[in-house]
Amino acid sequence: MAKKSSFQKELERLASKQIITVIGIGCLFFCVAIFGNTLIEQRMKQEKHLDDVTGTFRQVCDSVASFLQDEENAATFLNCILGLENGNGLQYRITKYNVDALVGINLILADPEGQILFSSFSEDVLNLHRKEFNQIADTNAKAQDGKLYRTVYFFSGETSEYVLIQPLYQNGVYVGSVAAYLKERDWNRLFQKYQYDIILTTAGGDVIYCSNSSFTSGSTVNKYRPRKMERYCQVNDSRYLTGRRYLPEQNVYLYSFIYQPENVSYILIGILIILSLGLVWMILFFHLLQKMAEKTSQSVRTLVEEIRLIRKEDTEHVIEIETGDEIEEIARQINKMVVSVNELNQKNMDLLEINNRMEIQNLQAQINPHFIYNTLDNIRFLIAQDGKKADELIGRFTRILRYSINNTKQSTSLQEDMEYIEDYLVIQKTRFGERFLYEVDIRPECSRVLVPKLLLQPLIENSLKYGFRKKPAIHVLIRGWIEEEYLVLKVEDDGPGQPKSTLETLRGILHSGEINTVHNGLQNINRRVILEYGNDSGLSLESQEGMGFAVTIRLWIGGGKNVPCFAG
Structure with missing residues (x-):
């Protein structure tokens, strides 16, 4: 075996130390994770249980409250109290509500003295105790100034009924109350779909619902109000994870109980398995370490x-x-x-390219504000006349603005660019109505050619700006075709045109190196085209006074590494 180099020895020493530390920490982490994951999972289950019960309870309470406060139902309640209706109509409304309700109700309608005028309870259920309870509850509800009053009715056995009482007024005068008793058996049916136990109580501890009577067996009759909430509780030799939530709208407490079996032995077995796996991994890592150190030292x-x-x-x-x-x-x-010397030779070319890009960005920045002003002006006039149309134009303007200020790419396909030009034309068409007509004739083979963004927009804007000065209506024709190695785009209008002297001045400005502050729109476009496509590309102008104005753009698409040609 070849002698190990000092680099290999040092590498093995450092790596061995790191491996032992990492595996030790990993085993400790997994041991802690077992306990932590168990606790987190338990709490997540409990929170979901409380969320589900909370949502169901609120839905039931809101449904009953809506029934009691419904205008048509309230009118029926008043008519029954005043003797204008018998109880048949009210009984029909109760039956109709109970058909779709999660928890059914029974109603008691009482006069101002608390005497019962109507009840949907059977005679044996409407006993003296319930009558006296309802009369006392009516007195308490009257003190709520028209607000919904909530309480719990309990007589005997292990069941209780949640009661919602709505005071009734006519012209500001108290005329009675209507009390809804929620059926306890429906609570059982509703909460059976949850696999965990639940207790619902009022803020005073009166039990509204209890899924397991064992939890309240040691408490005062129909009361549950633990002095201190513990993480776990012991009931009949069973261990439960406990949780509580307060609902301020209903002034109700929800208690959740999730059964937790003793699982210490399973946790110990899991820890032993993790430690055994850690030892096996350590042996494998040491073997791999030697191979990796040998290979790395050879590379060095x-x-x-x-x-x-x-x-x-x-x-x-x-x-x-x-x-x-x-x-x-x-x-x-x-x-x-x-090879750094060759890179230095390329430096001048890179700097030139960067300068060209910066100039293009500066030129583009001069075009955008002019377009934005005209577009906002269009929208401002339209908002007062047609809000829906204004909303559509705002959407089109937003797309154009987002497109124009997106600096992630300076060029795009002609097809994509014309989609935003179409948005611009629609905006102008909305502004000028029948005074502005336009046609677009772009040959299909031109669609994939790369062009500067919103290339034609300033040309169309110029046709409108100068055309409407002397003519009441303008027609703009936009054409595009491939001619040899050039993409040719032409924008022409039937406006007043330009005299020959003005036309020659404009042609001179196009090729001038000085920035012209009056006609910088055409000059900017021409400069952008030359910078990106070469000196053979550019703008040409045609016009006769009284016969219209035409701008032709020629873009060289013959290829070359510095010339954008076709979109992928």
């Missing part, structure tokens, strides 16, 4: 020999190491240093 030796060769013999030598790790990356970086 090769790299040192290659560096010595470059330093002493061949300064243009290229290091070839394929290890797929950081050693290979170091070799690549050294190779880059060897």
Whole structure:
């Protein structure tokens, strides 16, 4: 066996130390994670249980409250109290409600003295105790100033009824009350779908519902109000995870109980398994460590020999190491240093390209504000006339604005660009109505050619700006076709045109190196086209006074690494 290098020995020592530390921490982490995950999972189950019960309870209470406070139902209650209706109509409304209700109800209608005028209870259920309870509850409800009053009715056995009482007024005068008693058997049916136990109580501890009477067996009759909430409770030799939630709207407490069997033995077995696996992994890691250290040290030796060769013999030598790790990356970086002279020669070209891009961005920034002003002006006039149309135009304007200020790409396909030009044309069409007509005739083979964003927008804007000065209506024709190695785009209108002297002035401005503050729109476009597509590309102008104005753009699409041609 070859003698280990000092690098290999040091690498094995450091890695062994790290492996032992990591595996030790990992075993400890997994042991803690077993307990932590169990606790978190239990709490998540309990929170979900409380969320589900809370949602169901609120839904039931809101449904009953809506029934009691419904205008038509309230009118029926008043008519029955005043003797204008018998109880048949009210009984029908109760029956209709109970058909779809999660928890059914029975109603008691009482006069101002608490005497019962109507009840949906059977005679045996409407006993003296319930009558006296209802009369006392009516007195308490009257003191609520018209607000819904909530209480619990309990007589005997293990069942109780949640009661919602609505005071009734006519012209500000108290005329009686209507009390809804929620059926206890429906609570059982409703909460049976949850696998965990639940207790619902009022803030005073009166039990509204209890899924398991064992939880309240040691308490005062129909009372549950623990002095201190513990994480766990013991009931009949069974261990439960407990949780509580307060509902301020209903002034109700929810108690959740999740059965937790003793599982210490299972946890100990899990810990032993993790420790055993940690020992096995440690043995495997030590074996792999030796192999990796040997391979890495060999790569380092090769790299040192290659560096010595470059330093002493061949300064243009290229290091070839394929290890797929950081050693290979170091070799690549050294190779880059060897060819750094060629990179310096490319520096001037890179700087020139950067300057061109900066100039394009500056030119584009001059175009956008002019377009934004005109678009906002269109929308401002339309808002007062047609809000729906204004909303549509705002959407189109937002798309154009987002598209124009997106600096992630400077060029796009002509097809995509024309979609946003169409948005612009629709905005202008809305503004000028029948005074503005336009046609678009772009050949299909032009759709994938890359063009500067919103290239044609300033040209269309110029046609409208100068055309409407002397003519009441303008027609704009937009055409595009491929001519040899050029994409040709033409925007022409039937406006007043320009005199020959003005036309020659404009042509001179296009090719001037000085920035013109009056006609900088055409100059900007021409400058952008030349910078991106070469000197053979650019704008040409045609016009006769009284015969319209036409701008033709020629973009060279012949190819080349610096010229954008076609979208992928």
